[in-house]
Amino acid sequence: MREEGSRQGYGRRVLLAALLLGLGGAQAVPAQAPLNAGEPNRAAPTASSFAGYIEGLRGKARALGISDRTFNNATAQLTASERVLVLDRGAGPTALDAPIPDFEPYRRQHVSAALIARGRTVYAANRALLGRFETETGVPEAIMVAIFGHETSYGAVTGDFDLIRSLATLAYDGRRRALFEPELLAAMQILERGVPRERLVGSYAGATGYPQFLPSVYLRDARDADGDGFADIWRSQPDALASIAGYFQRAGWRKGEPWGIAVSVPAGLNRAALAGRTEPTRCPRVFNRHSRWQSMAEWRAMGLAPVGAAWPDDRVMATLLEPDGPGKTAYLLTSNYRVILDYNCSNFYALSVGLLADAVSK
Numbered sequence: 001m002r003e004e005g006s007r008q009g010y011g012r013r014v015l016l017a018a019l020l021l022g023l024g025g026a027q028a029v030p031a032q033a034p035l036n037a038g039e040p041n042r043a044a045p046t047a048s049s050f051a052g053y054i055e056g057l058r059g060k061a062r063a064l065g066i067s068d069r070t071f072n073n074a075t076a077q078l079t080a081s082e083r084v085l086v087l088d089r090g091a092g093p094t095a096l097d098a099p100i101p102d103f104e105p106y107r108r109q110h111v112s113a114a115l116i117a118r119g120r121t122v123y124a125a126n127r128a129l130l131g132r133f134e135t136e137t138g139v140p141e142a143i144m145v146a147i148f149g150h151e152t153s154y155g156a157v158t159g160d161f162d163l164i165r166s167l168a169t170l171a172y173d174g175r176r177r178a179l180f181e182p183e184l185l186a187a188m189q190i191l192e193r194g195v196p197r198e199r200l201v202g203s204y205a206g207a208t209g210y211p212q213f214l215p216s217v218y219l220r221d222a223r224d225a226d227g228d229g230f231a232d233i234w235r236s237q238p239d240a241l242a243s244i245a246g247y248f249q250r251a252g253w254r255k256g257e258p259w260g261i262a263v264s265v266p267a268g269l270n271r272a273a274l275a276g277r278t279e280p281t282r283c284p285r286v287f288n289r290h291s292r293w294q295s296m297a298e299w300r301a302m303g304l305a306p307v308g309a310a311w312p313d314d315r316v317m318a319t320l321l322e323p324d325g326p327g328k329t330a331y332l333l334t335s336n337y338r339v340i341l342d343y344n345c346s347n348f349y350a351l352s353v354g355l356l357a358d359a360v361s362k
């Protein structure tokens, strides 16, 4: 099933535009790299030119404080991975007008009774720490747990690709070098800190550990919460949960506001009059589905009503999303929902994270 989100085809032009606009900093680097393919297959890179490309990075590595020893260890006998290239090209670009399936089947799979039950176990096991992280960052305990659950099934599925090899392959491949070359160098910086190479495994696109962070996100947002001085997002649940909170805090989570609420929409709502007024600057297939922003007071005046949730403060701003079309459950989504999209730009992803968090905390 192809949903509308980043992992299924966040357009190259959007990413390049973001980079060219100088948005490649804190706000524009998601926790994971969006999948992105769409150019004709080329011949696989040859080993000699790959090795030449890698050797050419030595100066950049040195400038970042990466020792020759670390660089040599990381790149010795390194080859491009054909499997990574195949996976990277496999998704293909998603046309802006391609049909989007209903959310409900996805919700049943990703907000399952099993995931809710295991989330409650993680919640109970880390209760004291989670409370402290929420106090420090404003990020709800259950959101940290839900991201952990959604990303890696609470640490059960973290990926087994060698990160250095995957990132080197994608950087050398060149289509997204602007994204992956810095990530390769960031991975070497993590090695330089003493993290063993065998720990640096993850998705084919370079996401690693319990929260599936890109290496640059690890360097920026990862935190040590269990007090051993090392932010171990690969083996420590406290560290991983605190690191997720760190990400969300930096990305602008607003304390005390929900991510959104399920609502019923009155028959006859004039949806055309509510269309978004601005052209999205990133992942348009995700943002184009949202209405324009209105206050909760304005939504209430139009007859929208909460379904099983408390109505937020009247001044909170929200957009309307009807993922299964009119007459089905709809959602009013706050700016905190946009923070979840910052982590992974997909409405299905963000909705199911929010709903899993609500279910875990009940």
Ligand SMILES: [Ca+2]
Binding pocket: 223, 224, 225, 226, 227, 228, 229, 230, 231, 232, 236, 239
């Ligand atoms: Ca630690």
